[in-house]
Amino acid sequence: MRLIPRYILWAGVIVLALTFLLLNSGLDFTYVIPKRLGRLAAMVIGGVCIAWSSIMFQTITGNRILTPAIMGYEAVYLLLQSLLVMAMGAQSLVILGANGNFSLSVLLMLAYSWAIHRWLFRNGRQNVYFLLLMGLVLTMVISTFTQFAQFSVSPGEFSVLLSFSQPSFGRAKPEQLIISCILVATVWLSIRKNLPMLDVLSLGRDQAISLGVNYQRSVQRYLALIAVLVAVSTSLLGPTAFMGIFVANTTYALTRSFRHRITLPMGCAIAISIFIVAQLAVEHIFNYRTTVGILVNLVCGAWFLMLMVRTRAGA
Amino acid sequence: MISVNNLSKTYGTKPVLSNVTVAFPSSRLTSLIGPNGAGKTTLLMMLARLLEPSSGSILLDGRETSSIKLSNYAKRVATLRQSPDFNLRLTVEELVAFGRFPYSRGMLTADDQHAINEAISFLTLDSLRGAYLDEISGGQRQMAFLAMTIAQQTEYLLLDEPLNNLDIKHAVQIMRALRRLCDEQGRTVILVVHDINFAANYSDHIVAMKDGTVHCIGAVPEIVSEQKLQQLYDLAFKVIHDKQGYLCNYFTTSGEQE
Numbered sequence: 001m002r003l004i005p006r007y008i009l010w011a012g013v014i015v016l017a018l019t020f021l022l023l024n025s026g027l028d029f030t031y032v033i034p035k036r037l038g039r040l041a042a043m044v045i046g047g048v049c050i051a052w053s054s055i056m057f058q059t060i061t062g063n064r065i066l067t068p069a070i071m072g073y074e075a076v077y078l079l080l081q082s083l084l085v086m087a088m089g090a091q092s093l094v095i096l097g098a099n100g101n102f103s104l105s106v107l108l109m110l111a112y113s114w115a116i117h118r119w120l121f122r123n124g125r126q127n128v129y130f131l132l133l134m135g136l137v138l139t140m141v142i143s144t145f146t147q148f149a150q151f152s153v154s155p156g157e158f159s160v161l162l163s164f165s166q167p168s169f170g171r172a173k174p175e176q177l178i179i180s181c182i183l184v185a186t187v188w189l190s191i192r193k194n195l196p197m198l199d200v201l202s203l204g205r206d207q208a209i210s211l212g213v214n215y216q217r218s219v220q221r222y223l224a225l226i227a228v229l230v231a232v233s234t235s236l237l238g239p240t241a242f243m244g245i246f247v248a249n250t251t252y253a254l255t256r257s258f259r260h261r262i263t264l265p266m267g268c269a270i271a272i273s274i275f276i277v278a279q280l281a282v283e284h285i286f287n288y289r290t291t292v293g294i295l296v297n298l299v300c301g302a303w304f305l306m307l308m309v310r311t312r313a314g315a
Numbered sequence: 316m317i318s319v320n321n322l323s324k325t326y327g328t329k330p331v332l333s334n335v336t337v338a339f340p341s342s343r344l345t346s347l348i349g350p351n352g353a354g355k356t357t358l359l360m361m362l363a364r365l366l367e368p369s370s371g372s373i374l375l376d377g378r379e380t381s382s383i384k385l386s387n388y389a390k391r392v393a394t395l396r397q398s399p400d401f402n403l404r405l406t407v408e409e410l411v412a413f414g415r416f417p418y419s420r421g422m423l424t425a426d427d428q429h430a431i432n433e434a435i436s437f438l439t440l441d442s443l444r445g446a447y448l449d450e451i452s453g454g455q456r457q458m459a460f461l462a463m464t465i466a467q468q469t470e471y472l473l474l475d476e477p478l479n480n481l482d483i484k485h486a487v488q489i490m491r492a493l494r495r496l497c498d499e500q501g502r503t504v505i506l507v508v509h510d511i512n513f514a515a516n517y518s519d520h521i522v523a524m525k526d527g528t529v530h531c532i533g534a535v536p537e538i539v540s541e542q543k544l545q546q547l548y549d550l551a552f553k554v555i556h557d558k559q560g561y562l563c564n565y566f567t568t569s570g571e572q573e
Contacts, residue, residue, distance in 0.1 A: 062401060196421020200413065202403055206365050206396045211467070212389025212417040258403045 006262075009254075009269045016276040023284060042172040042236055043275040045180045049233035051267030052187070053226045054244030055251065055260070059202045060219055060226075061128055064252070067244035071135035073230045074239035075142040076112045077105055081164040082149035090157045102176045105235035106183075113227030121220055128219065166293045167238040169279060180232045187225050198222070198260040240293070246300035247271045274300060316341050317362065317392075317471060317503070322371035324357050332357050332527045334371070339520075341470075342501040344493060346514035349524035350548055355507045356475055358524070362505065363394035363473050375471075389417035393467040395460055397476040407451070407459045408444045411435055414466030434466035438492055454485030461489060465496065472496065474506040478513060486510070490517040515539045515561035523547050539563065 017040055025032045057068045084092040084101070096104065116138070120131050150161060172180075191198070200208050201218060209215050233240065251267040278295040282288060286295075318338035324331050332354040339345050347355040360366040362373060364380060373380045375391065383391075393414070411434055415427040423431075435441055438458050448456055457477065464472055474493075478486040494517055496502045508514050514521055514535075521538040523530040530547050531538055538544075539561050544552040548565070555562040 064402065196416065199421065200416050202401065203413065204401050206363075206394070207401075207413075209365055209385065210363055210389065210392075210394035210396075211413060212386040214385050256404065258405060258409075 006266065006269075009266065009273075013269050013273055013276075016273055016280075020276050020280055023280070038172060038174065038177065039169040039279065040276075041177045042169040043279065044272055045177065045184060046167075046169070046233045046237045046240070047271035047275050048184055048268045049180075049229040049236075050240055050244050051247050051251070051271040052191075052264055053229035053233070054248040055263055055267050056191075056198065056222055057226050057244075058248050059198050059260070060222055061132060062202065062204060064249060065245060066132070067242055067248075068226050068230045069239070069241060069244070070132060070139065071113070071116070071227075071230075072139035072142055073109050073113065073227065074234055074241070075139045075146065076109055077234045077239065078165055079142050079146045079149070080105060080108050082146045082153075082161055085157050085161050086149045086153055089153075090160050093160070098171065098173050099175050102173075102179075102235050106179075106231045109231035109234065110227060113224065113231075117220060117223060117227075121216070131223075164238055166291045167240050167296070168292060169237060169275070171238075172236050176236060180236055183228055183232050187228055191222075191225060195260040195264070199258060202258060238293075241297070243271070243274070243296055243300060246296075246304050247274070249304060250300075316376060317505075318374050319358070319362070320372045320374065322358070322361065322373065323369050324354070324361065324366065325369045330527055332361075335524075335527075335529055337522055337529060337532060339503065339505055339522075341503050342497060343519040344497045344504045344506075344517060345520040345522060346518040347505065347507045347522050347524060348509070348511060348514050348547070349530065352526075353524040353530075354527040355524050359394075359473050359475055359505065359507055363392065364388060365394065365396075386417060389467065389469075391469050392471040392473065393464045393469040394473045395464045395475065395477060397479050405448050406445050407440055407448065407462070408435065410448060410459050411462045411466050414463040414468075417467060430466050430468055434462040437465060437495075438462050438488075454481045454488075457481060457485065457489065461492065470503055472502060472504045472506075474504065476507050476509065478508060478510060486513065493517065511539075511544065511563045511565070512561065515563060535561075 021036050054067050058064050088095055120134055200211050200213050205215050247267055247270050250270050251263050255262050255266050278292045281295055282292055320336050322335045323333050349355055361368050411431050419427045440458055440462055477489055490513055493504050497504055518535055521535055522532050525547055531543055541552045541554050550565045553564040
């Protein structure tokens with residue numbers, strides 16, 4: 001049973017996207033609209049990454065209050081930014097260039113995920129909870145290093161750092177968008193055929209194995225794909241923290257389905273809508289006096305609470 | 316036929332199963348019985364390939380199971396663990412459909428739908444098809460999980476305490492269904508069961524385990540004797556055998572050992 005037909009939701013996304021593009025633009029196709037198109041593309045790619053990575057991560061862990069952030073990817077990103085600013089000062093942005101910073105972030109997060117998967121899954125250890133625990137501890141350790149670096153920079157440099165710890169759509173350059181697009185498309189190609197396998201994984205390890213799924217290998221594969229998605233969204237937009245929880249749980253509540261064929265696209269629509277609404281509000285209502293991150297958490301949190309209260313056992 | 320040779324499992328230095336050699340006859344219902352911690356479930360989980368043996372081998376029709384691809388193994392051996400727990404909202408039919416995954420990889424064909432319907436009506440769950448798993452009773456849920464395992468259409472079924480927490484009516488229903496799977500469809504059923512009376516009345520073979528080894532093994536009349544059961548459980552038993560079947564009384568018999 002679906003509460004909202006899919007096409008209505010997607011129509012809503014398109015209306016929102018057009019509103020975002022055209023509202024108060026004066027139909028300026030030389031500057032305003034191309035700029036907005038860039039931000040829109042960042043939102044779409046970021047939304048897709050966040051929705052897919054959160055839903056797949058929750059399926060693998062069998063837990064609906066987790067996001068991949070618990071594995072420490074965003075902590076690694078913030079540590080990198082802090083170290084860059086500490087080492088090179090606010091000039092680091094100029095020296096590396098935005099594209100350099102983006103590529104470095106993506107590569108570092110992928111290297112981090114590769115290393116912890118290699119380390120934790122060696123000699124056939126299979127326990128996902130052990131992985132989560134290590135991720136959580138590493139997140140704390142890395143965050144401490146980040147704080148250490150942040151305390152040793154000047155207030156001016158700190159404000160540069162602060163801007164990296166908030167999601168923003170304006171940073172993304174066209175080259176970054178193209179690279180991100182390619183990475184996301186690759187992920188999509190490799191999960192497209194195996195969506196029912198994700199459904200089986202959500203039955204838990206024992207049931208999945210007895211239905212013929214090579215659990216260990218599949219989990220490692222999906223964790224790797226999740227790492228790619230998180231690396232893209234974090235490098236492109238910055239840390240989105242726990243938005244994934246809102247997106248995933250709203251998706252489950254609206255679709256009432258366990259099938260990833262349905263939840264993954266629905267999740268994208270929801271994440272993209274949230275981003276567009278928040279950005280519209282920041283640009284046109286608050287006039288840049290607040291940030292997307294704050295708005296997203298505020299609105300999503302309130303909506304999510306309402307959903308929990310109204311549907312209770314349903315979600 | 317599925318058989319194990321010198322199978323051992325140790326956790327750290329603690330052996331939970333040592334040098335077990337058993338052959339499970341085909342098209343028969345075999346019960347694994349014994350006290351807690353005897354290694355019954357460990358043995359069953361290794362047959363299901365949910366646990367790696369520390370040493371020894373498991374052979375399926377003479378072939379080492381670890382050399383069989385997991386996706387092919389699932390077409391021959393189906394496993395049901397005790398009280399599977401997950402936070403999905405599924406209907407009975409959706410759950411049963413999962414049993415077809417080894418064949419269809421999620422794209423149900425007409426054959427799959429046929430197998431699903433068959434499994435559902437085999438356990439007379441037709442009226443519950445569209446019911447959500449979290450809205451039906453524990454016994455009905457257990458039947459639904461069993462239907463999923465049946466829909467997998469494997470020669471072998473491994474069940475870990477399928478009667479756990481069930482009332483006597485559902486327990487009898489499940490055992491009768493398993494009996495019919497053996498007799499009518501020639502499937503091989505291996506289950507861990509704690510209620511000695513269910514094991515005695517519904518099995519063909521019994522494998523009694525104690526302290527990680529096979530205590531005794533054989534057809535039901537050989538094993539269900541006062542002397543053997545007393546040794547196995549360290550409890551005094553009184554076994555009544557009549558036309559209706561076996562009744563093992565261990566509740567009020569005097570002369571308890573130790």
